[in-house]
Amino acid sequence: MKTTSIMIVGVGGQGTLLASRLIGHVLIEKGYDVKLSEVHGMSQRGGSVVTYVKYGEKVFSPIVDPGEADFILSFEAIEGARWIACLAPNGKLITNTQKMYPMPVITGAMEYPKDAVEKLKGMSDTISVDALEMAKSAGSTKAANTVLLGVLSRYMPEIETEAWMEAIESIVKPQFVELNKKAFMMGRDA
Amino acid sequence: MKKLLLGNEAIARGLYEAGVKFVSSYPGTPSTEITEFAAKYGEVYAEWAPNEKVACEAALGASMAGARSFTAMKHVGLNVAADPLFTSAYTGVNGGFVICVADDPAMHSSQNEQDSRHYARAAKLPMLEPSDSAECRDFVSVAYEISEKFDTPVLLRTCTRVAHSQSLVELHERSEKELKAYEKNPSKYVMNPANGFKRHVVVEDRLKALEAYANESPLNAEEIRDTKIGFVTSGACYQYIREVFPDASVLKLGFTYPSPIEKMRAFAEKVEKVYVVEELDPVIETDMKVNGIRVDGGKELFGLIGELSQTKIAKAFGIDTNDARSFGEPVPPRPPVMCAGCPHRGVFYTLSKMKLTVIGDIGCYTLGAAAPLSAVDSTVCMGASVSMLHGFLKARPENAAKAVAVIGDSTFLHSGITSLTDIAYNQSIATVLILDNSITGMTGHQQNPATGYTLKMQPVPPVSLEKVCEAVGIRRVRVADPSDLKALESAIREELEANEPSVIIVRKPCMLLKNVKPKPALSIDPDTCKGCRACMRLGCPAIRFENKKAVIDNTQCVGCGLCEQLCAFHAIGEGKQA
Numbered sequence: 001m002k003t004t005s006i007m008i009v010g011v012g013g014q015g016t017l018l019a020s021r022l023i024g025h026v027l028i029e030k031g032y033d034v035k036l037s038e039v040h041g042m043s044q045r046g047g048s049v050v051t052y053v054k055y056g057e058k059v060f061s062p063i064v065d066p067g068e069a070d071f072i073l074s075f076e077a078i079e080g081a082r083w084i085a086c087l088a089p090n091g092k093l094i095t096n097t098q099k100m101y102p103m104p105v106i107t108g109a110m111e112y113p114k115d116a117v118e119k120l121k122g123m124s125d126t127i128s129v130d131a132l133e134m135a136k137s138a139g140s141t142k143a144a145n146t147v148l149l150g151v152l153s154r155y156m157p158e159i160e161t162e163a164w165m166e167a168i169e170s171i172v173k174p175q176f177v178e179l180n181k182k183a184f185m186m187g188r189d190a
Numbered sequence: 191m192k193k194l195l196l197g198n199e200a201i202a203r204g205l206y207e208a209g210v211k212f213v214s215s216y217p218g219t220p221s222t223e224i225t226e227f228a229a230k231y232g233e234v235y236a237e238w239a240p241n242e243k244v245a246c247e248a249a250l251g252a253s254m255a256g257a258r259s260f261t262a263m264k265h266v267g268l269n270v271a272a273d274p275l276f277t278s279a280y281t282g283v284n285g286g287f288v289i290c291v292a293d294d295p296a297m298h299s300s301q302n303e304q305d306s307r308h309y310a311r312a313a314k315l316p317m318l319e320p321s322d323s324a325e326c327r328d329f330v331s332v333a334y335e336i337s338e339k340f341d342t343p344v345l346l347r348t349c350t351r352v353a354h355s356q357s358l359v360e361l362h363e364r365s366e367k368e369l370k371a372y373e374k375n376p377s378k379y380v381m382n383p384a385n386g387f388k389r390h391v392v393v394e395d396r397l398k399a400l401e402a403y404a405n406e407s408p409l410n411a412e413e414i415r416d417t418k419i420g421f422v423t424s425g426a427c428y429q430y431i432r433e434v435f436p437d438a439s440v441l442k443l444g445f446t447y448p449s450p451i452e453k454m455r456a457f458a459e460k461v462e463k464v465y466v467v468e469e470l471d472p473v474i475e476t477d478m479k480v481n482g483i484r485v486d487g488g489k490e491l492f493g494l495i496g497e498l499s500q501t502k503i504a505k506a507f508g509i510d511t512n513d514a515r516s517f518g519e520p521v522p523p524r525p526p527v528m529c530a531g532c533p534h535r536g537v538f539y540t541l542s543k544m545k546l547t548v549i550g551d552i553g554c555y556t557l558g559a560a561a562p563l564s565a566v567d568s569t570v571c572m573g574a575s576v577s578m579l580h581g582f583l584k585a586r587p588e589n590a591a592k593a594v595a596v597i598g599d600s601t602f603l604h605s606g607i608t609s610l611t612d613i614a615y616n617q618s619i620a621t622v623l624i625l626d627n628s629i630t631g632m633t634g635h636q637q638n639p640a641t642g643y644t645l646k647m648q649p650v651p652p653v654s655l656e657k658v659c660e661a662v663g664i665r666r667v668r669v670a671d672p673s674d675l676k677a678l679e680s681a682i683r684e685e686l687e688a689n690e691p692s693v694i695i696v697r698k699p700c701m702l703l704k705n706v707k708p709k710p711a712l713s714i715d716p717d718t719c720k721g722c723r724a725c726m727r728l729g730c731p732a733i734r735f736e737n738k739k740a741v742i743d744n745t746q747c748v749g750c751g752l753c754e755q756l757c758a759f760h761a762i763g764e765g766k767q768a
Contacts, residue, residue: 011524024194024356034194035322036356039220039298045557045632046731047526060433062322062355062426065501067512082521085514101734102524106726107562108735110522123515141745 003056005064006152009083010075011100012049015145018171019073020051022149025167026159027055037062048079048102073152075131075145076100077116084124093124094151096131096144127151134186143176143183150187161188195359197352200323201262201290202227203359204330209367210234210260211285212252214245216604217633218264219299220353221292225262226636229645233364238636238645241572241604242267246274246289250343253287254379256370258334262290265306266571270605276313278343280389281379284370286337288330289315290346292353295469296497299632301552301569303495305470310345310447314393316400317345317447318409321428323357329444332409340396340403347446349469351426351497401448409444410453412460420461422454422474426498427467433500434509449477458483465491469498528557530732531708531748533627533698536672537596538565539728539752540679546686547593549582551575551601554631554700558596562729566596573597573605576613576622583618590619591686597622599655600630600638607658613691614663621685621692624655625672628699635702659693666692673698675755701748709749710764714740718761725753725762 006023010016020036027034032055039050052064066085074080074095087093097117104110113119120126129151135144146168153164165181172180195203201224205213213236215225229236239245242263252259263271268291275289291309294300310317318333320326326348333344377385404410416437423431424443431440441457443450458464458478466475466488475488491506492498501511528535538558541548542565550556550566551574559566568578579595597606602624613620630636637643642652659667666688670681678696685692699706711732714725721738732746733753742753742762754762 012526028192028194028358033358034356036194037351038354038356039350045526045554046524046529048524059357060429061500062351062357062429063499065499065511066514068501078521079524081517082524084517087515089512101731102522103527103560103562103729103731104522104525106731106734107729108726109561110520113517113519113521119517123517 001057003054003059005069005088006053006071006073007064007069007083007086008051008053008073008075009079010049011079012046014049014075015142016049016051016075019145019149020053021171022164022167023053025171026163029163029166030158033057033059035059035062048082050083071152071155073148075148078113080120081113081116084120087124091125092155093120093126094148095120095126095128096148097128098130098132098144129187129190131187134190135183138183138186139179143179146180146183147187150184151190153184153188191361192358193361194356195323195327196223196354196356197320197323197326197348198223198354199227200326200359201330201346201348202231203361204327205260206231206234207327207362207364208331208334209258209365210334211257211367212249212259213237213261214239214248215262216240216242216245216267217630217636218242218267218292219633220294220348220350221262221264221267221290222633222636224290225645228260236645238638240639242271243273246271246278249287249289250274250278250281253283253285254281254372255284256372257285258367259285260288260290262292264300265291265293265304266300266302267291268306268309270572272309275309275315275343277381279313279315279393280381280386282341282392283337283343284372285367286334287343288333288337288346289343290348293347293349293470295349298350301571303470305473306347307446307473308471314397315343315345315447316340316445317347318444319347319425319446320352320444321425321442322352323355323359325444326352327359329409336403340400342396347425349426397448401451404445404448404450405452407445407450410450411442411444412453412457413440413442414460415439417461418463420457420464421467422457422464422478423467424474427469430498430500430503431467434504443474446474449474451477451481451483454478455481455483463487467492467498467503470494525560526557527560527729527731528554529701530730530746531701531750533672533696533700534558534625535563535728535730536675536678536752537623537625537696538563540675540682541565541594541596544679544682547582547589549575549579549593549595551595551597551606553598553601554627555596555598555625560729562727572601573609576606576609579620579622580609580613580616580618583620584616587619594682594686595620595622597624598631599624599626599628599640602655603639603653607662610659610664610693611662617691619689619691621682621694623682624693624695626655626695626697629703631700635700655695664691664693666690667695668692669695669697671698672696673750673752675752701750709751711742711744711747712749712751712754712762712764713742713744713766715761715766718759718766720759720761722758724756724758728752728756
């Protein structure tokens with residue numbers, strides 16, 4: 001079988017690592033070979049962050065190169081734009097509509113691209129969601145990551161809802177399990 | 191049982207399974223998690239040392255005492271530990287001794303792109319290079335066997351893509367190793383010239399034996415498939431090659447120094463074209479060429495800089511890859527920044543405002559170099575701020591009132607104390623700011639000797655930074671709070687004007703520490719805000735400018751109050767927004 005490549009992109013502190021670990025967990029339970037790659041350190045301090053998840057019968061390289069991502073899950077509007085070069089010809093972009101201004105925009109050195117999500121929709125197969133608002137109604141804005149994961153899960157039909165719930169139970173801290181389950185289902189059913 | 195493990199976690203698992211008793215390290219990306227995960231095993235003693243040299247020596251001492259011992263560090267950490275490393279090659283070991291060095295090609299979180307494979311050659315030590323998490327675990331136990339069989343420390347080299355990738359690992363039980371007997375043996379462990387000279391002979395003989403072993407080792411495996419094209423490679427590059435050329439033949443090197451010259455020669459004869467694929471320097475390639483082995487392509491195809499990947503390799507061979515679409519307009523970069531509420535922000539705001547020369551150091555506060563603060567003049571290596579300021583002021587004594595050094599608490603204990611001793615001893619009229627945020631921050635919150643806790647969270651008496659500074663001969667030592675901008679500025683001014691060396695300990699805990707509770711978010715009254723942008727000069731990620739007014743993002747603001755102090759119109763405060 002072909003290896004599937006997922007990129008999770010966002011801003012340090014948005015919870016991209018949790019999302020990738022949940023995906024990794026369900027895929028292993030399904031018996032796939034899985035590789036995850038992440039970069040720690042400087043990139044955590046509010047910088048642009050990228051996590052790769054690849055799965056299939058046998059995975060070699062842990063990283064995703066330009067033109068290779070079957071899915072890009074973007075936690076912030078222009079992070080999807082930053083990494084759009086990585087989307088495969090038939091790939092799908094799932095993006096949060098949330099905007100977070102990077103420092104060059106805050107200092108006035110650069111403009112935040114206008115209508116980034118609309119532009120992405122014009123150039124690729126793109127689904128946008130207001131994950132922050134959905135997470136807020138689930139109980140906390142911190143669960144925006146699981147809302148987005150819920151949206152992605154719609155396109156991984158081989159994984160049943162129960163497997164995702166089990167992953168949340170085994171990885172998320174007990175006091176946040178219910179919140180994350182609710183947030184995930186909001187994304188999955190939206 | 192198979193588990194998805196980070197390369198670093200798999201190394202820690204390997205240490206546990208190999209019966210390792212002693213681990214001492216200093217944090218450094220991408221090596222940090224090895225020691226953190228090792229500390230979770232009750233059977234393994236694990237500690238943070240003040241620096242990599244101390245950690246390496248402590249591990250050598252534990253090895254001499256008969257325990258299987260270990261130390262991990264990032265590539266530049268090995269420069270700090272190089273002194274004991276080179277002579278440990280002469281003493282050899284008692285209990286097995288493994289040194290893990292994690293390189294960072296592409297400099298995801300480092301100040302240089304050095305290739306630590308040169309250390310194996312320079313120190314004459316064997317080196318192993320795993321290519322995924324399963325090998326990280328497996329190679330650790332092989333490294334201990336080699337260490338004890340050949341009486342040598344062993345280098346285990348990873349890179350960011352191995353250390354920080356997760357893949358499946360089969361877990362095994364721990365094999366408990368009794369301490370080996372310790373007997374006094376000066377001819378092996380007292381490296382005076384007479385003994386050292388004899389030991390050098392041992393080192394050279396050992397290298398020959400290790401080269402023979404490298405040619406036998408199953409870690410250097412020939413995978414013969416299509417013989418039109420063959421690759422010699424190691425580490426993460428092996429995975430890229432397998433992805434691009436699944437049918438090609440590969441000589442996969444896991445035991446990379448001494449090079450398995452005979453295996454390389456035999457492989458080159460079996461394939462029509464032989465290519466060497468390695469990141470950074472032409473290390474494998476050079477070894478093959480000087481031994482007269484044909485290489486049909488290497489560095490001229492892949493370059494000396496940065497990481498490789500499947501696409502970079504494919505392109506070097508003219509293989510078509512998927513087209514990359516372009517967003518069509520510039521996307522503003524998102525560099526790492528000091529967090530909202532970071533205690534360093536007030537310091538760099540003040541230093542920038544005072545237009546001082548700022549000799550910087552390694553840590554979160556390196557971010558003080560970024561716009562809009564743009565306060566930092568130099569960043570070189572751990573501890574360099576203090577000693578470089580000393581040299582700077584000896585060359586330009588007239589700048590004494592215009593230059594400072596900034597160094598974090600952990601970095602000061604790592605290698606700033608000897609530098610401060612130089613200032614006190616040789617009397618440069620220097621002003622040093624120790625930014626004490628009560629944690630080792632950039633590597634992800636590790637304890638250090640000044641925090642009062644060990645790696646395993648045992649409470650211990652904390653090092654007093656004040657007393658250390660006084661003890662090395664600094665008479666003017668004072669403490670300042672970075673959240674009071676006026677008081678901080680006048681403290682810096684006073685110490686710059688003093689006619690002797692001084693230290694200001696700028697003390698406030700990292701905002702991200704669990705015991706630091708954020709204050710309520712501040713807001714800006716849009717009617718009172720004049721749009722003067724004074725608050726924007728802080729470079730706070732929680733403040734943005736919209737419709738000619740400053741706006742605070744209440745999901746990020748932790749109420750540190752710096753912007754409130756800067757607002758001449760009192761537009762900022764709690765509950766100011768309509």
